[in-house]
Amino acid sequence: xxxxxxxxxxxxxxxxxxxxxxxxxxxxxxxxxxxxxxxxxxxxxxxxxxxxxxxxxxxxxxxxxxxxxxxxxxxxxxxxxxxxxxxxxxxxxxxxxxxxxxxxxxxxxxxxxxxxxxxxxxxxxxxxxxxxxxxxxxxxxxxxxxxxxxxxxxxxxxxxxxxxxxxxxxxxxxxxxxxxxxxxxxxxxxxxxxxxxxxxxxxxxxxxxxxxxxxxxxxxxxxxxxxxxxxxxxxxxxxxxxxxxxxxxxxxxxxxxxxxxxxxxxxxxxxxxxxxxxxxxxxxxxxxxxxxxxxxxxxxxxxxxxxxxxxxxxxxxxxxxxxxxxxxxxxxxxxxxxxxxxxxxxxxxxxxxxxxxxxxxxxxxxxxxxxxxxxxxxxxxxxxxxxxxxxxxxxxxxxxxxxxxxxxxxxxxxxxxxxxxxxxxxxxxxxxxxxxxxxxxxxxxxxxxxxxxxxxxxxxxxxxxxxxxxxxxxxxxxxxxxxxxxxxxxxxxxxxxxxxxxxxxxxxxxxxxxxxxxxxxxxxxxxxxxxxxxxxxxxxxxxxxxxxxxxxxxxxxxxxxxxxxxxxxxxxxxxxxxxxxxxxxxxxxxxxxxxxxxxxxxxxxxxxxxxxxxxxxxxxxxxxxxxxxxxxxxxxxxxxxxxxxxxxxxxxxxxxxxxxxxxxxxxxxxxxxxxxxxxxxxxxxxxxxxxxxxxxxxxxxxxxxxxxxxxxxxxxxxxxxxxxxxxxxxxxxxxxxxxxxxxxxxxxxxxxxxxxxxxxxxxxxxxxxxxxxxxxxxxxxxxxxxxxxxxxxxxxxxxxxxxxxxxxxxxxxxxxxxxxxxxxxxxxxxxxxxxxxxxxxxxxxxxxxxxxxxxxxxxxxxxxxxxxxxxxxxxxxxxxxxxxxxxxxxxxxxxxxxxxxxxxxxxxxxxxxxxxxxxxxxxxxxxxx
Ligand code: ANZ
Numbered sequence: 001x002x003x004x005x006x007x008x009x010x011x012x013x014x015x016x017x018x019x020x021x022x023x024x025x026x027x028x029x030x031x032x033x034x035x036x037x038x039x040x041x042x043x044x045x046x047x048x049x050x051x052x053x054x055x056x057x058x059x060x061x062x063x064x065x066x067x068x069x070x071x072x073x074x075x076x077x078x079x080x081x082x083x084x085x086x087x088x089x090x091x092x093x094x095x096x097x098x099x100x101x102x103x104x105x106x107x108x109x110x111x112x113x114x115x116x117x118x119x120x121x122x123x124x125x126x127x128x129x130x131x132x133x134x135x136x137x138x139x140x141x142x143x144x145x146x147x148x149x150x151x152x153x154x155x156x157x158x159x160x161x162x163x164x165x166x167x168x169x170x171x172x173x174x175x176x177x178x179x180x181x182x183x184x185x186x187x188x189x190x191x192x193x194x195x196x197x198x199x200x201x202x203x204x205x206x207x208x209x210x211x212x213x214x215x216x217x218x219x220x221x222x223x224x225x226x227x228x229x230x231x232x233x234x235x236x237x238x239x240x241x242x243x244x245x246x247x248x249x250x251x252x253x254x255x256x257x258x259x260x261x262x263x264x265x266x267x268x269x270x271x272x273x274x275x276x277x278x279x280x281x282x283x284x285x286x287x288x289x290x291x292x293x294x295x296x297x298x299x300x301x302x303x304x305x306x307x308x309x310x311x312x313x314x315x316x317x318x319x320x321x322x323x324x325x326x327x328x329x330x331x332x333x334x335x336x337x338x339x340x341x342x343x344x345x346x347x348x349x350x351x352x353x354x355x356x357x358x359x360x361x362x363x364x365x366x367x368x369x370x371x372x373x374x375x376x377x378x379x380x381x382x383x384x385x386x387x388x389x390x391x392x393x394x395x396x397x398x399x400x401x402x403x404x405x406x407x408x409x410x411x412x413x414x415x416x417x418x419x420x421x422x423x424x425x426x427x428x429x430x431x432x433x434x435x436x437x438x439x440x441x442x443x444x445x446x447x448x449x450x451x452x453x454x455x456x457x458x459x460x461x462x463x464x465x466x467x468x469x470x471x472x473x474x475x476x477x478x479x480x481x482x483x484x485x486x487x488x489x490x491x492x493x494x495x496x497x498x499x500x501x502x503x504x505x506x507x508x509x510x511x512x513x514x515x516x517x518x519x520x521x522x523x524x525x526x527x528x529x530x531x532x533x534x535x536x537x538x539x540x541x542x543x544x545x546x547x548x549x550x551x552x553x554x555x556x557x558x559x560x561x562x563x564x565x566x567x568x569x570x571x572x573x574x575x576x577x578x579x580x581x582x583x584x585x586x587x588x589x590x591x592x593x594x595x596x597x598x599x600x601x602x603x604x605x606x607x608x609x610x611x612x613x614x615x616x617x618x619x620x621x622x623x624x625x626x627x628x629x630x631x632x633x634x635x636x637x638x639x640x641x642x643x644x645x646x647x648x649x650x651x652x653x654x655x656x657x658x659x660x661x662x663x664x665x666x667x668x669x670x671x672x673x674x675x676x677x678x679x680x681x682x683x684x685x686x687x688x689x690x691x692x693x694x695x696x697x698x699x700x701x702x703x704x705x706x707x708x709x710x711x712x713x714x715x716x717x718x719x720x721x722x723x724x725x726x727x728x729x730x731x732x733x734x735x736x737x738x739x740x741x742x743x744x745x746x747x748x749x750x751x752x753x754x755x756x757x758x759x760x761x762x763x764x765x766x767x768x769x770x771x772x773x774x775x776x777x778x779x780x781x782x783x784x785x786x787x788x789x790x791x792x793x794x795x796x797x798x799x800x801x802x803x804x805x806x807x808x809x810x811x812x813x814x815x816x817x818x819x820x821x822x823x824x825x826x827x828x829x830x831x832x833x834x835x836x837x838x839x840x841x842x843x844x845x846x847x848x849x850x851x852x853x854x855x856x857x858x859x860x861x862x863x864x865x866x867x868x869x870x871x872x873x874x875x876x877x878x879x880x881x882x883x884x885x886x887x888x889x890x891x892x893x894x895x896x897x898x899x900x901x902x903x904x905x906x907x908x909x910x911x912x913x914x915x916x917x918x919x920x921x922x923x924x925x926x927x928x929x
Contacts, residue, residue: 001765003757005721009836013115019850022117026558026571028071034575035062035074036554036614038583038591039124042078042103044088047110049711049729049741050623050703054582056726057620057735057798059116061580063832064793066117067857073575074117075557077124078104081132082546083219083235086484089515096484096515100127113714115722115835117853122560126549127484131556133506134566135548136489138598140499141605142206143490147254149173154254154604160203164188175254177202177209197496205251205601206478208497212322212388213477214349215243220517221481222247224545225474226590231349240349242322248479248488248542252597256280256471258611259596267616269736272588279589281472286456288396288465290317290369290378292329301325301369301380304391304470308459309451310401312440313417315409317369317380318362318397321345322388329380331366338363338382345384353384360385360411372464373441383408391470476594478545481523483515485543491533497540500533507539550591551598554578554613566607577610585619592617618796621738623729625709628665629697630675631655633688642681645688647695653688660696661708663715667744670694700740711741723834724750727805730798730833752806753837756830759812760823760841767844774819776868781811782822783864789829790860798833805830820845825858874905876927881908884925892919899925 016022037058040051055076062074078100085096085103104125111118124131145154150173163172168184180202188196201207213222218238222245227234252259260280263273285306292299301317319326321342330338341363345353362383369378385404386395399409399416409416437443442458443451459465479488489507490497500507510528518526525531525541533539552566558575559567592614599613631650633643638654645653647668664674672694676683687694701707716725728749733739762768774782785808792801812822824845831838831852842852871883872895884905886898896917899905905927912929919925 003754008840009722012836012839015850021850021853022119023121024073024119026574030069030071033065033070033072034578035580036578039077039079041082042080042107043084044103046106047713048703049713052114053623053729054620056729058582060832063117066853075122076118079550080125080127081485086482086515113717113722122557124553124556124560129506129508132486135486136505138552139206140489143204143499145205146203147175154601174203194494208248210244211247212242213245213247214240216240222477224477231352247477250476250478252476253473255597255600256473258600262612266612269619275588283470285468286465287468292369294367301394302392303394303396305396307401308455310398313398313400314396315399315414315417316397317378318386318395319382320386320388320393321382321384323393326382329365329367334364334366350387360407389474479542480545481542483524486548487543488540490540491537493537547591547594551594572608578614581614581617620735624700624740625703625707626740626742627699627701627707627709628660628662629657630660632658642684643686646690647697648690649688659708665696668696670696720750723753723837727802727833731802733799735796735798756809769818769820769823771820774822777815778817778819778822779864781808782825783861785829786858786860828855828858870922872925874925876908888922892921895919
């Protein structure tokens, strides 16, 4: 029988499912290994061939690790809350739960077709109440916690309460809002319950506060910074504006330093680590206070600067237009100008403001500050290059040191105060520069480092400044004014948020009549009829953001059915952290930062053992589409005719290129009949052909429906099988690289598998292997591949193994090898890549069905690779005549004897007498006659 991929793959997929082959236990004698894929959002379009790339790689690794004797956790699930299902619900009225379930079913089918070794009994869905109960529970833990800087960890809010009850706010070292009160223990005791709760909210790690948010009117929701790209929403491309709203936030900034330090301990791609570092954006500098006499002697504006050494070059104070002081500072004469400017800024997103360095704008407030060291009067301006949410939302402008300040000053004709450091230190805050300051007050004659120390000490002594570390990262908004997300487990009593009781979790997402905001502008949950806590209190109406469930899901896989805990201690202590995480680089700053943050929090609270959740991480590249084009001939008026010219002839005509469905093109040749059915107006299409064929043009583009270049893995599997698909996806190139999908080479992989099949079968297609012992050449071919695949997989180089397999099977075919011993081991080595065909062949070899997944990877024996023979070139009178294989252990005299005894050699000697024989061991034999 020939290789029947369809029957074989169906058979083994069913076998694996029926026998729970990939069920994994939380206890084992074996060492553990946790391999995680970034779980998919189940979209309506299903999987295209680009999606499984990472899953195939992780599956190969998982199968390989099992063969290497590891207890492997390799789960899969769905990130199933999110905007697309909700947008669809708004358009069609279909409940997002219904469409989500249907999409999941489709995904599952497609995933099953590929033959993954997931333990499906551990599947999670973030939109399942049994799952989001624990997302809500983690929220309650965060609400009930604060960050104690003294111990550098999160602690239950109870320890904070204990502190203020005995010491008041004195000695409290906490990460908090800026406007915390100063009070004694007695004052705390005299606060009303409401006052106490209000104060505690300023410390909680999950907290409610008015903040400026990215508001997307079209989507009716707030978006996170990483969901806004070039001022529009990442999904849908809708405009985003800045707006102040009461919002749930997460105090991720408390973890800034630990998030930074942890990056040194993980094995992640450098660009990804760099992106996280930049996102966290640590700056070491100083904050400096400039008094505002017109507001009163104790009134000041604080700025954050990384260049306190440039303080003598300050020519203005520039505030973000949103800065709360602006209103107070503005003089009546400047009011109109300032108001107009503030209004104009509202339209620009933060990213635009940062990107537009050249578009200088601003307004003078009419007010002045006093320089703390020179006592000079300095004007206060507002400008949008200063961001409200960074530092203090105010800068000291130093045109001779900072480019933006320079552009700003020249634009508005502000005096440029020359400072010596700019010349001597190249404007770089660089400790290696040896220049010294001149004409610079108290830092005259000092180096950069000395100057910083002296200035900070001086400012501190006069109460005008201190050393400060700033992080660019902000606290994370944790609310969405949308329906399809986890309800926040909070209700309101006297305007203050209260947690619902733990025993009452999960707080189930209520039904609504429409997935739109209410008439009064409340989120969709405001439509839920009679939805009140204990029939009395209003629930929080926003839901959690998309990243909530994905910030801890890998723990649920460890113990997916636990009804009493998010995962048991034993499970968490057994699996610890993810050993290998594979996923797309688009999650570099969102998901991966939030997950690390929640992980650190859970660790602080003693729920999980590891500081970092993902030890090694690989970003798989994108598979791009390979679009095909046909060329429509245009008539004299430039209108499209119904004639299409083949690619090679198109330059002889006026044409327009049209995308054509890649599924009706094979090897860039168009299937003409299918094309006529592709669109109604093509029914009568005529073709100008080349050698009887229509050649299409091609181009690499993003894989997308509109470009007709989407390839569905199901179609490939139907035609070639999953084993071919798996190997071919790897064969396309290095895992991390982006590459176009191009089916032109897939036949080669399919042929390889058929050739493999034939090694086990005779010419009539009957299974036939020999029990004879293997030859050296056969063992060499086998051990080469054992070594190569092991080395390749260990360094995640999957593509190179595929070509090595091809070479191996070619060699064995040439050797006509059908030895049981060789083929048995070959099945094991190839199994991670092509699990179905190897299961079938391994069973045909007489092994117990289904046990291949847990076989032992063959041990590499280097002896087989040592060359024991050498084919000596034999030359006669300087003329190369033949090669003679001889053992390399033979000494020159023995070689000479063996050569001369050989009949073929004798023929070349033509009976002449031998004058000399020169033997170079392991190189050549030269005979002179
Ligand atoms: C004076 C100065 C002189 C500055 C000089 C730079 C160079 P990073 O490294 O990003 O932390 N800055 C402070 N707060 C700002 C805000 N809210 N919006 C825009 N810019 C702000 O940069 C810190 C520097 O960026 C600070 O140091 C401040 O300008 C500016 F030769 O102060 B500098």
